[in-house]
Amino acid sequence: MTLRLRTLVLGFVAMLLAGVVGGAVLVYMGFYDISAMRQHTxxxxxxxxxxxxxxxxxxxxxxxxxxxxxxxxxxxxxxxxxxxxxxxxxxxxxxxxxxxxxxxxxxxxxxxxxxxxxxxxxxxxxxxxxxxxxxxxxxxxxxxxxxxxxxxxxxxxxxxxxxxxxxxxxSLPGTAQAAAPVPAPPQPAPDGPATRPGRVDAGRFATQQYLCATCHVIPGVVGANQHVGPPLGGIAGRAYIGGVLPNSPENMVRFLRDPQAVDPLSAMPALGLTEQDARDIAAFLFTLDKVEGK
Known part of the structure; x- marks a missing residue:
């Protein structure tokens, strides 16, 4: 083995050992947040x-x-x-x-x-x-x-x-006949007049808690790689919500809380958002004014 090759091998081994030791130290220190309330990095x-x-x-x-x-x-x-x-x-x-x-x-x-x-x-x-x-x-x-x-x-x-x-x-045996979509979960009562304005940081967090990223690609949200619904990059600049409702923060809150009341054909279910969570998510969505890749 030449001196140069030996140096490269020893350098690689040293880097590998440093990575293992560094990872072990981070694990021991509890650096990685394993809370289910936070998505993976x-x-x-x-x-x-x-x-x-x-x-x-x-x-x-x-x-x-x-x-x-x-x-x-x-x-x-x-x-x-x-x-x-x-x-x-x-x-x-x-x-x-x-x-x-x-x-x-x-x-x-x-x-x-x-x-x-x-x-x-x-x-x-x-x-x-x-x-x-x-x-x-x-x-x-x-x-x-x-x-x-x-x-x-x-x-x-x-x-x-x-x-x-x-x-x-x-139509399955043992179930009642249904001619309309399965009823949405009961909506929580609107919050009182003291409800604060929507917050962008709270809205980004709420999109994770309400599983929005399981259907939509959302800029800045980890795990958003599914194309079930439309990607949300640029949603702030779209003319309509769901193709039927003029795009505004107030209408976004309305749609988020009860999508099928706005569009009976929408496949998006009502998720039981509170008024505050809907306001927060709307505030976050209205920061998404650019389409990814453009």
């Missing part, structure tokens, strides 16, 4: 997201047992979805339950996975779960057939409007 989020994608890609090799588009399989998958998945992931026009708002990383909106993931990868995640995300593995609790039914429904869900989802859900 960008480097940690992207590392974990990449590691998950690669792990799934390497392991997901199951072959679907026949046509996943069969109506009987989709309906059976919807029944499983309502029992085991709706609480965290929501559905077209239906918000997740309260427990989902306290999870970090935020539970994914499955419309994106249904559109873009191959069935083998959806099947692997349902069967095995994902560590440190709150996503359980259902492989010991559901049969292989039931897991594939779930895959079938997840792949069908992006084609369902809120009304179509509600009608399909209402």
């Amino acid at each position: 960008k480097p940690v989020f992207h590392l974990l997201d990449f590691a998950m994608a690669r792990a799934i890609d390497v392991r997901a090799d199951a072959v679907p047992p026949g046509d996943l588009g069969e109506e009987r399989r989709v309906r059976a998958g919807l029944a499983q979805f309502q029992r085991h998945c709706l609480q965290c992931h929501g559905a077209p026009g239906v918000a997740p339950e309260a427990l989902a708002f306290g999870l970090t990383p935020a539970p994914a909106n499955l419309l994106h996975a249904g559109r873009t993931w191959p069935p083998s990868e959806i099947q692997w995640v349902v069967a095995n779960g994902v560590k440190m995300t709150g996503m359980p593995g259902w492989g010991w609790r559901l049969s292989e057939e039931e897991i594939w039914d779930l895959v079938a429904f997840v792949q069908a869900m992006p084609r369902l409007s809120p009304r179509a989802y509600a009608e399909l859900a209402g």
Whole structure:
């Protein structure tokens, strides 16, 4: 080994040891905030997201047992979805339950996975779960057939409007018929006159707590890499909200609190925002006056 090569190897080893020691010191000091109220930092989020994608890609090799588009399989998958998945992931026009708002990383909106993931990868995640995300593995609790039914429904869900989802859900045995979207959660009473003006920093934080980044790409918000709804970069300069309501802070608050009262066809569910949280989020959104990449 030449002197130069030996120096390079020793330098690399020294850098590696320094990184390990430095990481150990930061862990020991409690430097990294593990609170579920705070999202991961960008480097940690992207590392974990990449590691998950690669792990799934390497392991997901199951072959679907026949046509996943069969109506009987989709309906059976919807029944499983309502029992085991709706609480965290929501559905077209239906918000997740309260427990989902306290999870970090935020539970994914499955419309994106249904559109873009191959069935083998959806099947692997349902069967095995994902560590440190709150996503359980259902492989010991559901049969292989039931897991594939779930895959079938997840792949069908992006084609369902809120009304179509509600009608399909209402047609399942043991449920009442439904001709309209599933009712939104009760809205909290408006805050009193002492409600303060919206704050940008509080609004950015609230977008994470209400899982906004599971559907929208939001500049400055970690984890916002899903394209279920439109990206929010430049939303301050748009003429209309949801294509129907003139864009203003007051109208933004109105839309955020009850989207389907503004547009009955909107797939965005009512999330139970308080008046104050809606004002804060509107204040933050009206700082987003530039479209990313432009």
